[in-house]
Amino acid sequence: MKQFDAIVVGGGIVGAACAEALAHVGGTVRLLERGHIAGGATAAGMGHVLVLDDSDAQLALTRIGRSLWTERWSHLPPAVERDACGTIWVAADEAELEAASRRATAYAAHGIEAELLDAEALYGHEPRLRRGLAGGLRIPGDRVLYPPTATRHLLDRAVAAGAVILERTPVQRAGNGHVDLADGNRFEADLVVIAAGLATPMLVDVPGLVIRPKKGHLSITARCPGLLRHQLIELGYLTSAHGDEAASVAFNLQPRATGQILIGSSRQLDDNEPHVDQGIVARMLARATEYLPALGNVPIVRTWTGFRPATPDHLPVIGPVPGAPRLWLAAGHEGFGIATALGTARLLVDQWLDRQPTIDPRPFRVERLSATHRATACVPRGAPECAAVPDQDSPPSPFAA
Amino acid sequence: MREVRCDVLVVGAGPAGLAAAAAAAEGGQSVIVLDENPHLGGQIWRPQAAEANQPSRSVSPRAAAAPPSAHAHRRAHAWHQRAQKRGVIFETGMTLFDAPRTDHLLAVDAAGQASAFSAQQVILATGAAERFLPFPGWTLPGVMGVGGLQAMVKGGMAVRGKRILLAGTGPLLLAVAAFLLDHGAHVVGIAEQASRAAVRRFGTSLWRHPNKLVQAARLFTRLRAVPLLHDAWPTQAEGFGRVEQVRVAAGDRCQEFDVDLLACAFGLVPRTELARLMGCATQSHIDGEIVAVDRWQRTTVATVWCAGEPTGIGGVDLAVAEGLVAGYAASGAFKRAGRAARRRDRARAFAERLDRAYALRPALRALPTDATVVCRCEDVTWQAIRAQPTIRQAKLQTRCGMGPCQGRICGPALAFLTRATPAAPGTATQTTTRPTAATTSSHAAGPSTGWTGDRVRPPLVPVAVNVLIGAGQAPLANHQPSPAPSRHQEISL
Ligand SMILES: Cc1cc2nc3c(=O)[nH]c(=O)nc-3n(C[C@H](O)[C@H](O)[C@H](O)COP(=O)(O)OP(=O)(O)OC[C@H]3O[C@@H](n4cnc5c(N)ncnc54)[C@H](O)[C@@H]3O)c2cc1C
Ligand SMILES: Cc1cc2nc3c(=O)[nH]c(=O)nc-3n(C[C@H](O)[C@H](O)[C@H](O)COP(=O)(O)OP(=O)(O)OC[C@H]3O[C@@H](n4cnc5c(N)ncnc54)[C@H](O)[C@@H]3O)c2cc1C
Numbered sequence: 001m002k003q004f005d006a007i008v009v010g011g012g013i014v015g016a017a018c019a020e021a022l023a024h025v026g027g028t029v030r031l032l033e034r035g036h037i038a039g040g041a042t043a044a045g046m047g048h049v050l051v052l053d054d055s056d057a058q059l060a061l062t063r064i065g066r067s068l069w070t071e072r073w074s075h076l077p078p079a080v081e082r083d084a085c086g087t088i089w090v091a092a093d094e095a096e097l098e099a100a101s102r103r104a105t106a107y108a109a110h111g112i113e114a115e116l117l118d119a120e121a122l123y124g125h126e127p128r129l130r131r132g133l134a135g136g137l138r139i140p141g142d143r144v145l146y147p148p149t150a151t152r153h154l155l156d157r158a159v160a161a162g163a164v165i166l167e168r169t170p171v172q173r174a175g176n177g178h179v180d181l182a183d184g185n186r187f188e189a190d191l192v193v194i195a196a197g198l199a200t201p202m203l204v205d206v207p208g209l210v211i212r213p214k215k216g217h218l219s220i221t222a223r224c225p226g227l228l229r230h231q232l233i234e235l236g237y238l239t240s241a242h243g244d245e246a247a248s249v250a251f252n253l254q255p256r257a258t259g260q261i262l263i264g265s266s267r268q269l270d271d272n273e274p275h276v277d278q279g280i281v282a283r284m285l286a287r288a289t290e291y292l293p294a295l296g297n298v299p300i301v302r303t304w305t306g307f308r309p310a311t312p313d314h315l316p317v318i319g320p321v322p323g324a325p326r327l328w329l330a331a332g333h334e335g336f337g338i339a340t341a342l343g344t345a346r347l348l349v350d351q352w353l354d355r356q357p358t359i360d361p362r363p364f365r366v367e368r369l370s371a372t373h374r375a376t377a378c379v380p381r382g383a384p385e386c387a388a389v390p391d392q393d394s395p396p397s398p399f400a401a
Numbered sequence: 402m403r404e405v406r407c408d409v410l411v412v413g414a415g416p417a418g419l420a421a422a423a424a425a426a427e428g429g430q431s432v433i434v435l436d437e438n439p440h441l442g443g444q445i446w447r448p449q450a451a452e453a454n455q456p457s458r459s460v461s462p463r464a465a466a467a468p469p470s471a472h473a474h475r476r477a478h479a480w481h482q483r484a485q486k487r488g489v490i491f492e493t494g495m496t497l498f499d500a501p502r503t504d505h506l507l508a509v510d511a512a513g514q515a516s517a518f519s520a521q522q523v524i525l526a527t528g529a530a531e532r533f534l535p536f537p538g539w540t541l542p543g544v545m546g547v548g549g550l551q552a553m554v555k556g557g558m559a560v561r562g563k564r565i566l567l568a569g570t571g572p573l574l575l576a577v578a579a580f581l582l583d584h585g586a587h588v589v590g591i592a593e594q595a596s597r598a599a600v601r602r603f604g605t606s607l608w609r610h611p612n613k614l615v616q617a618a619r620l621f622t623r624l625r626a627v628p629l630l631h632d633a634w635p636t637q638a639e640g641f642g643r644v645e646q647v648r649v650a651a652g653d654r655c656q657e658f659d660v661d662l663l664a665c666a667f668g669l670v671p672r673t674e675l676a677r678l679m680g681c682a683t684q685s686h687i688d689g690e691i692v693a694v695d696r697w698q699r700t701t702v703a704t705v706w707c708a709g710e711p712t713g714i715g716g717v718d719l720a721v722a723e724g725l726v727a728g729y730a731a732s733g734a735f736k737r738a739g740r741a742a743r744r745r746d747r748a749r750a751f752a753e754r755l756d757r758a759y760a761l762r763p764a765l766r767a768l769p770t771d772a773t774v775v776c777r778c779e780d781v782t783w784q785a786i787r788a789q790p791t792i793r794q795a796k797l798q799t800r801c802g803m804g805p806c807q808g809r810i811c812g813p814a815l816a817f818l819t820r821a822t823p824a825a826p827g828t829a830t831q832t833t834t835r836p837t838a839a840t841t842s843s844h845a846a847g848p849s850t851g852w853t854g855d856r857v858r859p860p861l862v863p864v865a866v867n868v869l870i871g872a873g874q875a876p877l878a879n880h881q882p883s884p885a886p887s888r889h890q891e892i893s894l
Contacts, residue, residue, distance in 0.1 A: 278859075282871075297865050299865050302803075
């Protein structure tokens with residue numbers, strides 16, 4: 001195995017996955033986290049490990065991300081609260097069912113198991129849903145985990161492979177093969193990976209790199225086991241997910257291993273205040289009870305907010321900074337960073353080791369965000385052109401934005 | 402949803418809240434007082450079931466409070482009358498669960514009806530809760546809080562002939578022991594963790610407060626047949642299905658008691674959740690985090706005032722005095738507020754001596770064993786929790802404090818159990834070398850700052866989905882939507 005020194009900045013799930021993967025291919029890894037691990041977006045998210053097909057690149061990354069979680073599923077410790085519950089995308093009317101059916105076809109083309117449900121089959125799976133729905137699309141391979149303990153688990157594995165984790169260690173600035181700490185120290189390494197979520201653009205000098213906070217609200221109920229079995233999402237979710245209206249809400253319910261229900265979710269751009277907005281919570285809960293009326297009498301024990309780190313094209317940046325071959329980024333995973341953390345780490349390590357990447361790395365390159373940079377971008381070390389380009393021969397996504 | 406407006410909203414109808422309401426009304430304000438309990442009077446003045454002639458556990462959201470009957474505590478009765486004469490409106494059985502803005506507060510009644518209260522000034526008089534410390538067996542049925550037991554007896558629970566051990570700290574143990582004797586209980590002992598010397602010093606200082614001295618003398622006479630142990634605390638409760646035996650460490654000896662009930666209270670903890678939710682700054686204090694106030698009982702949020710136990714545990718006289726200061730000051734009657742402030746300062750000196758005498762001893766940090774459950778809602782053991790560096794990490798990694806009580810019980814216990822002995826000056830924290838739980842098998846818990854005051858998030862108490870829908874959809878009539886300042890600084894659960 002090739003020996004190298006690596007520094008990972010950021011102890012969220014993406015940084016943890018990168019640290020683990022690098023430590024397992026011979027890296028001497030130090031992970032630097034300004035606070036405590038899994039305290040950023042990772043602490044706030046839903047932990048739904050799902051396949052999404054908003055774009056071909058998103059489909060490729062979520063698919064590989066999910067299959068990497070699936071491979072190790074039975075080895076995850078109990079604290080990760082793993083639940084292979086599957087997803088049902090709920091179709092409210094015939095038009096949505098039509099869309100579900102197109103999506104089933106697209107998934108089939110990628111070997112992703114998907115089962116179209118008519119109304120009867122839907123109620124067979126989820127009898128508590130309100131009457132009058134048209135059906136749904138069941139994705140049995142989707143799953144749920146608890147992100148903070150999953151992050152801890154990845155880091156425990158990294159540490160077992162020799163990695164060192166330094167908490168309360170804020171990085172001020174990062175450059176090609178080095179980081180400057182807030183306390184004045186400089187650390188050097190063969191590879192620096194910035195996985196600092198929303199803070200990433202503040203640490204590096206990359207023109208065009210913008211990561212905006214997309215605020216989300218979630219509420220958790222008291223224990224009320226038996227109300228639902230799958231993670232349930234309305235099919236209208238994708239249209240609301242990237243809509244640019246000020247604030248949108250969608251029906252998104254998750255059964256937790258504890259018997260609680262996690263209720264999502266809202267999306268707001270450019271609200272940087274973590275306060276809970278009573279009006280948005282009310283809209284979100286109203287939407288949820290519209291689909292699952294029995295939820296109305298269940299107590300909520302807590303409501304919180306988090307920020308999805310969103311790039312302008314809704315895809316993460318994974319790869320080297322142009323002109324700085326020893327400074328890499330792994331950030332901007334918006335609402336699917338839990339699902340894609342392992343996929344991100346795989347893509348990063350493949351490129352770092354000059355291995356043939358499992359998926360096309362180009363849609364995730366940093367330079368795509370900066371038109372001016374694109375003209376002058378050098379082909380960075382460790383980023384060979386991908387031989388198989390799945391996004392060119394796969395059918396266009398029916399849900400492409 | 403029902404919407405109500407007033408000049409001054411008082412949250413809490415204990416001594417501090419009642420005094421504040423009366424004072425604000427005398428200052429010419431329209432005043433509403435809310436309390437989650439169906440009865441007025443707070444922890445100490447609340448009437449007993451037999452005395453409460455008409456509990457207002459009514460389904461109507463507009464239910465007015467049942468006035469304390471003539472039999473109920475005469476001081477509560479007097480304050481209620483004084484307030485009512487000035488038109489104060491009481492709404493009991495009404496729990497405040499969110500404050501979307503500092504002038505817009507949401508409450509829910511027992512029937513699940515929500516109300517929105519708009520007020521120019523808000524006075525928080527939310528009192529204190531008991532501190533529980535976990536020890537092996539503390540989760541057995543029959544082990545409960547001292548105040549909780551008192552409340553249950555007031556509510557009609559029979560204790561005649563029951564063998565009861567009281568353990569913990571403070572004069573509360575004595576007061577409740579006397580109360581239990583009056584109800585026919587067999588109090589088998591009182592285990593006070595403070596040393597005999599500390600308690601004696603406190604006792605001799607009472608000459609400054611003749612009425613307290615008289616009260617104390619009366620108490621001791623009433624309790625003369627009850628074994629009173631000092632330097633003593635429970636180390637284990639045992640029994641089949643419920644507590645039957647309690648082992649008590651007393652000095653260097655160990656004593657066993659056969660009991661039907663064990664009631665514990667390791668001091669009181671200020672209830673600061675609502676103040677923190679509204680953005681009021683807190684400061685650390687021997688009692689835990691307390692709400693920071695100026696000499697007029699004004700918090701760091703200009704229109705929010707705070708009185709009674711949330712600003713530091715001090716007992717009923719201090720609570721009344723602080724309530725008067727807050728009520729007068731909130732209505733602009735600063736001359737009268739100034740007079741009440743002098744009374745308050747005397748009462749506070751007493752409270753400080755009380756704090757010193759009954760400070761929890763560090764040895765109590767060794768009470769839980771690794772297998773002891775600390776978070777009862779989520780069944781999290783001390784072993785799991787002590788491996789974490791902060792309360793937030795403990796929550797995220799172990800679910801401690803994530804249950805229905807949202808850490809109200811385990812939070813204060815953890816703040817005490819993890820309080821590090823202050824670092825010597827000059828031993829600055831080593832930011833870059835501190836190992837994590839992953840790199841070392843165990844490490845000492847972090848500094849106490851990481852173990853107090855995790856962010857408060859709405860709702861303050863579990864509230865049904867439908868209630869939250871109703872409360873959030875109501876228009877916030879002619880107000881600028883501006884979230885409370887300084888309420889939040891970071892992404893958090
Ligand atoms: C409401 C909501 C619901 C979601 N639901 C899902 C879901 O169901 N499925 C899913 O896959 N994803 C979901 N997500 C998205 C997911 O949570 C994020 O994409 C993911 O957590 C991003 O991980 P990260 O490691 O990149 O960022 P973070 O978790 O934010 O980690 C970044 C870390 O970097 C640290 N850091 C920052 N600056 C510095 C510095 N200068 N020095 C050192 N360290 C620094 C931070 O402290 C932080 O710990 C959801 C998000 C939200 C908000
Ligand atoms: C369990 C217990 C037992 C005690 N027993 C004794 C005793 O026997 N003798 C003694 O001298 N002292 C006793 N004390 C101390 C005594 O209660 C205080 O000194 C005194 O009552 C302080 O008055 P207060 O107004 O600050 O608080 P409290 O009397 O506690 O009043 C606060 C009120 O606010 C209400 N409240 C709080 N939050 C909300 C909310 N979100 N919405 C609506 N209402 C709310 C509560 O229901 C309560 O009625 C006891 C305290 C406790 C906690």
